[in-house]
Amino acid sequence: MKNKSLFTAVILSSVLFMSCSDEDNNQQMVSEVKLFTSSNTSGMVSISDLVSSSPFTQSFSVNSADADGIHYYPSSDEIVLASRSNNRLEAYGNVKEAMMNNSSSLTLSYSSTSDFTNAREIAVSGNTVIVAQDQAESNGNQNKLFVYEKLASGFTLQRTFNVDIKLWGIHFDGSTLYAVVDLTGDLVAYNNFLTNPSGPLMPSKRVTIEGLVRTHGITYSSIENTMVLTDVAAATSDSDGGIIIIANFSSVFSSTANNGTIAMANQIRIYGANAKLGNPVDVAYDNVTKMIYVAERANGGGRVLTFSVPIASGDFAPVMNRLEPGCAAVFLVRR
Numbered sequence: 001m002k003n004k005s006l007f008t009a010v011i012l013s014s015v016l017f018m019s020c021s022d023e024d025n026n027q028q029m030v031s032e033v034k035l036f037t038s039s040n041t042s043g044m045v046s047i048s049d050l051v052s053s054s055p056f057t058q059s060f061s062v063n064s065a066d067a068d069g070i071h072y073y074p075s076s077d078e079i080v081l082a083s084r085s086n087n088r089l090e091a092y093g094n095v096k097e098a099m100m101n102n103s104s105s106l107t108l109s110y111s112s113t114s115d116f117t118n119a120r121e122i123a124v125s126g127n128t129v130i131v132a133q134d135q136a137e138s139n140g141n142q143n144k145l146f147v148y149e150k151l152a153s154g155f156t157l158q159r160t161f162n163v164d165i166k167l168w169g170i171h172f173d174g175s176t177l178y179a180v181v182d183l184t185g186d187l188v189a190y191n192n193f194l195t196n197p198s199g200p201l202m203p204s205k206r207v208t209i210e211g212l213v214r215t216h217g218i219t220y221s222s223i224e225n226t227m228v229l230t231d232v233a234a235a236t237s238d239s240d241g242g243i244i245i246i247a248n249f250s251s252v253f254s255s256t257a258n259n260g261t262i263a264m265a266n267q268i269r270i271y272g273a274n275a276k277l278g279n280p281v282d283v284a285y286d287n288v289t290k291m292i293y294v295a296e297r298a299n300g301g302g303r304v305l306t307f308s309v310p311i312a313s314g315d316f317a318p319v320m321n322r323l324e325p326g327c328a329a330v331f332l333v334r335r
Contacts, residue, residue: 032074033334035284035293037304038067038081041326045070045079045092045106047099048304057322060098061105064090068282069122069131070329073150078109080150082119082131088112089122089129089148089155112155116146121282121329123172128194129155130177132167143167145177145201147194161201169218169230169282178218179203180229185212187229189253207253208261211269212244217283217294224287225249230280230294231271238278238298242271245292245309270307272315277305284332291319295327302327 033051038044043065048057062081069082072095079092092106118136122129131146133139145161166182177193180186188203190196209215209229217230227249233240245268246252252266270277278298285292296303304327306320 031335034072034332035304036070036072036079036331036333037295037324037327038070038329039302039324039326040066040068040084040297040328041302045081046304046324047095049099058099058102060103062090062092063108068120068328070331071122071124071129072331072333074333074335076152079106080122080124080129082122083111084117084119086111087114087117087119089131091150091155110154112148113157115157115160116144120168121170123170123177125172127151128158128172130170130172132170132179134167134182145170159196159198161196161198163201163203165203168216171218171220173220173222176204178220178227180215180218181206182216183214185209185215185231187215187218205253205258207256207259209244209246209267210261210264211267212242213240216279216281219283219285220249221285221287225251226285226287227253228283228285228292230277230283232279232281232298235279235298238300239273239276240271241277241280241296241298242269242275243277243280243283243292243294243307244269267313268310269313270310270316271313274315274317275305275307276300276303276318276321280305282329284330286332286334288334293330293332294318295330297326297328301325304330 035048037046046059064083066084067081071080089112091109093109116133117138118134120134121132127150129148133144135141147158148155168182169180171178177190188206191204213233227246229244231242280294281297282295290309292307294305302325304322305318
């Protein structure tokens with residue numbers, strides 16, 4: 001998820017999202033560091049201000065009772081949600097004003113047409129917003145990717161792709177769309193994704209992550225070349241989940257044959273009772289602070305968990321742990 005919001009853009013510099021940051025951060029002023037989360041039970045979104053010396057979280061009601069994917073556009077001050085209850089993309093504006101005024105809700109600015117059902121994640125590149133539809137009776141059991149263009153006051157559906165994998169988390173990097181294969185420990189890449197016409201779409205490459213039972217969340221830092229994946233393992237357990245970090249990812253991925261396996265030797269793994277990971281469904285990564293932010297859906301009924309990237313695998317407790325009912329998506333912005 002999408003990638004999945006806390007990244008650092010420098011003053012007079014471009015905004016960097018999810019796994020992006022500025023390598024000269026130590027010499028620059030940070031004006032905004034925020035984590036955005038959505039819920040699939042509460043009809044709320046939460047915003048955590050992390051640049052403050054005393055971080056705090058504000059929550060707002062939205063029109064969607066069940067939202068999975070979330071993204072924030074600093075340039076237009078808008079939150080975009082993939083609504084599972086309304087089967088559409090929704091944009092909420094004037095976010096900073098709502099925070100300053102301690103508002104209880106965000107106002108819907110505009111939405112897409114209802115083209116999908118059972119949305120699981122969104123991936124964003126500029127004004128391109130991609131929605132992952134998971135198979136369900138409501139959509140004829142079709143896993144599908146929907147590509148929208150975000151305009152000033154609406155979303156336009158550009159094309160759709162039928163895929164042969166069960167979808168959940170997706171992440172867009174350059175011209176490549178990465179997607180996890182739900183019910184497996186597999187990861188696929190769609191190269192030159194946006195050059196394809198509508199219709200059936202096959203992965204350019206598929207690999208298995210050794211030891212990963214059932215993958216859901218995904219984010220990638222191209223600057224640090226680090227891939228982060230989550231493992232929900234058994235959906236009925238609230239304690240068997242984990243996080244997998246793969247450093248030097250592009251080299252590891254390219255050197256792994258199609259349908260091959262990325263070995264545990266190439267992974268740093270966070271698993272165990274101390275981690276409070278049951279169903280970690282989405283993940284974001286800040287490569288400046290080396291922090292991983294997780295939307296944990298099962299443990300405690302929903303939590304936002306923050307982990308410091310370890311140097312070796314183990315059972316690590318989160319450095320921050322906040323209960324948030326139904327937490328389903330996270331997004332990190334730093335600028």
